Amino acid sequence: MTRKIDRSKRSLMAALGATGAAAIGLSFSGSLAGCSPKPAPKDTEVGEGNQLNFYNWDTYIGSNTLAEFKKDTGIEVTINLFATADELFAKFKAGNPGFDVIVPPNEFVTRMSQAGMLMALDHAKIPNIKNIDPSFLNPEFDPGRKFSMPYTWSVLGIGYRKSKVKAVPDSWKYLFESDEYKGRIAVLSESGDLMRLAARYRGHSVNNIPAEMIPALEAMLIKQKPFIKAFHDDNGQDLLLARDVDLVMEYNGDIAQIMSEDPDIDFVVPKEGSLANSDTLCIPAGAARPNNAHAFINYLLDAQVGAAITNQILYPTPNAAAKALMPESYRTNPVIFPSKDTMAKCEFSLFEGPEKARLFEESMTRIRAA
Amino acid sequence: MEQSWKRAKAIFATVLGPPLAWLLLFFLIPLAIVWVYSFGTNVGLTEIAFTGTFSNYARAIEPLYVGIFLKSVGVAGLTTLLCLVVGFPVALAITFAPDRLKAWLILLVMLPFWTNLLIRTYALIAVLRTEGYVNLSLGWLWTHASGLMTIVGLRPLTSFEPLELLYNNFAVVFGLVYVHLPFMVLPLYSALDRLDRSLLEASLDLGAGHVRTMLMVVVPLALPGIASGILITFIPALGAYLTPDLLGGPDSQMIANIIERQFKRANDWPFGAALSFLLMYMTFIAIALQAMLAKRKTEAGS
Secondary structure, three states: OOHHHHHOOHHHHHHHHHHHHHHHOOOOHHHHHOOOOOOOOOOOOOOOOOOEEEEEEOOOOOOOOOHHHHHOOOOEEEEEHHHHHHHHHHOOOOOOOOOOOOOOEEEHHEEEEEEEEEOOHHHOOOHHHEOOHHHHOOOOOOOHHHEEEEEEEEEEEEEEEEHOOOOOOOOOHHOOOOOOOOOEEEEEEHHEEEEEEEHHHHOOOOEEEEHHHHHHHHHHHHHHHHHEEEOOOOOOHHHHHOOOOOOEEEEHHHHHHHHOOOOOEEOOOOOEEEEEEEEEEEEEEOOOOOHHHHHHHHHHHHHHHHHHHHHHOOOOOOHHHHHOOOOOHHOOOOOOOOHHHHHOOEEEOOOOOHHHHHHHHHHHHHHHHO | OOHHHHHOOOHHHHHHHHHHHHHHHHHHHHHHHHHHHOOEOOOOOOEEOOOOOHHHHHHEEEEEEEHHHHHHHHHHHHHHHHHHHHHHHHHHHHHHHHHHHHHHHHHHHHHHOOOOOOHHHHHHHHHOOOOOOHHHHHHHHHHHHHHHHHHHOOOOOOOOOOOOOOHHHHHHHHHHHHHHHHHHHHHHHHHOOOOOHHHHHHHHHOOOOEEEEEHHHHHHHHHHHHHHHHHHHHHHOOOOOOOHHHHOOOOOOOOOHHHHHHHHOOOHHHHHHHHHHHHHHHHHHHHHHHHHHHHHHHHHHO
């Protein structure tokens, strides 16, 4: 390993040279990997050391999970956090900056695998795949789970303050085409989610929205804009809890977390159906420690470990064995686990190429500028 | 002096070298990369091909984006004006404060400036939100006034409707003024503090009132400070992105928010780069205008 002389002047110059190369359009991975500390390999895994770099969402793992993992395997996990999937993608665009396990949502699994940013998983090294609910094993966004293991799933719906609504707001109409709750609603600022749900409200699938349909959706949202108080960055639960708004487009897990703080809050998946989302565990291409990464993913899919994490983050888990260990209050919570009929009307969003994403984004810019 | 510098070339190079290298490596080269991106095209999901195209700039001057640029200039201009209106009396007050107090007053202006922008913005959210401190205080006063009116036999007031202070353009301008006020006060103060007091006394002795002295003597003399205050308030306000993002409503996007979204959500770096450079050209124009005004003023003076 040449990186042993990391701190010598020569390697500093090499790092600067690498930055210079990156400057002309090559990847930044070389120079950044050079910056990450890398202890001498120990006897456990060949050449990988006892290190692992994990890139996760905030508040998205059990508080003891990493310590327990270290106790079991001796591998020390360094965690870094990202706030949006776009941030994750932008970080990897110029090459893997040194992470071994990442947590992209479904659409980004397709997007990143198409861009060659993900490493194919070796299922033989992940025996705990047997714990996963079989309905999650062959999703359209990653056929055969080639690149990703399911970590959580969630569904978008409407979180609302019970004392402030006349009836359960069980339709997207209240957010998209009604002034009944004007000035008291907030929707996600994410262009893709907003357009897909608007299409779903109009009776179309969340996927394969034809370009000709976008102007009509855009016009509907522009008409609704005066009644919308804020486009939020996935912090809708805070707006609801602080009484800034009474109706908010949000994920069920986020609303479930605040329902224990405020009994006046509830959640409904609108009758038109909705968008489901699933965060996954992946190994990015160029990961320096694939064996440790597989071991870590397998550990997170363990029944006990999964239950401990779920207990804390309260997201729906695709891990059937972990779910069986959870208390009944979780398993039968209609917010966390909407009925089968409801879920039958929910779809995962699919990545349909950069051009579609650009159409959505430009439409969103027009909506906000109108 | 010049002679000795010429002889001490080695020292000169040693002193100048590191900052120059720093500027080149970490400012000019990255900037050049972004500039090259702005003439590029997306290839697939990760690659950017340099094609020398102007299509990114063509797209950036479509009415949609020009409108957003104009709105940003408007918001930044209003912010600068309000900073000037609020900051000038403050700077004047500090100038005429007793020496003992001056340092403390300047510290008061600087103190929020030392706190992280994100924390200050979140603090503003806590102050302005529907159940924030402003609305809670107003609500308390309202109910007590209402109670008082019942006691003296008047009809009680209707129930208190919280003010809409957050998630709109008002909140954005308010937040920007709050954040940029030190940028305005400090150059104004340094200009006003250098002012020759005897000129003010002369003006007052010769019969000009206080207002007239202010407008005809103080303001013209402080003009360089006002100009640089305007410039260093306007430029960062024009590129503001955190404030409109966190405090703004459905229509409060500024050009920096659009740029940020190109680099993240839209994954369109070439277009984001083109927008960034247009923003930078606008900054250069503002600086050039200021330089021109300053030049005209010195010419007029001589």
